[in-house]
């Protein structure tokens with residue numbers, strides 16, 4: 001959601017939009033189709049967006065931005081001022097964060113000044129939710145993916161030393177004497193979070209001109225991931241990133257061409273319609289984490305993610321560690337143990353467990369549900385059991401996730417409402433799975449993986 005409070009100059013909102021469009025128009029190489037306009041969509045909680053002001057044909061170009069205008073590491077003078085190959089040294093996320101920080105702190109001297117003025121400085125992404133607000137997402141594994149502490153560690157390790165050492169390149173903002181000390185540190189982390197959030201919700205992966213195929217927005221967990229080596233450079237593409245997205249309603253796409261990045265209509269667009277880019281098939285929990293909004297149109301992509309810990313707890317194990325749990329050790333040794341298991345929302349009318357349960361999850365449940373004698377036999381052969389969803393395996397999955405607390409809804413009603421949509425979506429997926437499990441679990445008793453086999457009744461095994 002992008003409401004008035006998210007933008008630094010809410011009063012001059014329209015003026016900033018006009019200045020931004022004039023800046024684009026005046027930049028050599030930019031092409032703007034007169035059929036589009038930058039609209040104020042704050043009334044519907046969508047900030048700025050691009051709208052058609054007359055009918056647009058399929059394949060028609062909407063705008064084209066020269067590659068040199070992308071706010072990216074290679075287009076900023078910072079690297080040569082520091083005498084460093086920033087991208088190589090810091091990876092795509094942190095190097096762009098540093099460059100954005102530099103350009104932002106240059107104020108009017110930056111060539112991207114009119115662009116910064118239309119970008120938000122506050123976000124509803126999960127990085128900015130208070131612990132009380134995050135309580136509203138209790139039960140969803142999305143909370144574990146936010147990664148605030150890890151991001152701050154990386155900022156302090158890689159970005160802060162460069163900034164502190166070069167105060168003329170990174171002048172502290174008004175009211176702050178220096179980057180050193182607690183106040184300086186807090187202020188720097190806050191600014192880095194703004195830049196990191198902009199990268200997460202606005203940046204594109206920028207292909208080298210000769211590469212083709214990947215034109216989706218940057219796709220990562222938290223701000224940074226471990227496999228930075230494999231990541232493409234990221235860049236902020238003015239105007240392309242002011243398109244909103246709404247799952248099935250997307251009608252435009254960015255094409256990365258040799259000298260330019262071109263947004264084209266992929267469907268006919270009627271006068272007055274909003275122009276939507278495609279952010280991908282994202283479950284609402286991830287949409288909230290990365291983009292800070294949710295709409296019902298993304299419900300079809302909802303998943304429920306069960307952590308290994310939750311499953312082990314439901315199965316009555318006292319830990320989720322292969323070091324102390326022989327059943328997990330067996331799976332770990334054969335490479336069949338995961339930290340979490342993602343179950344998608346059933347999409348067709350007659351879904352079966354086979355369609356939606358990941359095989360690794362079924363193997364885990366089967367292993368946890370094996371009678372002790374059978375397990376010992378398997379363990380001695382160092383072989384995982386064949387996946388089979390019997391009543392006991394199904395019963396493990398039948399646990400209820402913890403119920404969310406109601407929390408302080410008045411203070412952040414918007415966030416609480418979005419969290420509710422995410423939770424309901426995940427619950428619906430879980431309920432659909434439980435419904436499908438009924439035939440397997442009728443009359444069964446949930447048992448501990450370490451339980452006494454003598455108390456168990458055998459049920460017909462349902463292979464999936």
Ligand SMILES: C[S@@+](CC[C@H](N)C(=O)[O-])C[C@H]1O[C@@H](n2cnc3c(N)ncnc32)[C@H](O)[C@@H]1O
Pocket residue numbers: 001002044045046047048049118119120201202241242243244245246290291292293295
């Ligand atoms: C790439 S930007 C799009 C431009 C943005 N609306 C702005 O005013 O700067 C992505 C952000 O736009 C907002 N957004 C995108 N699609 C939306 C939608 N369908 N409904 C509400 N907000 C949306 C979210 O805040 C998201 O983080």
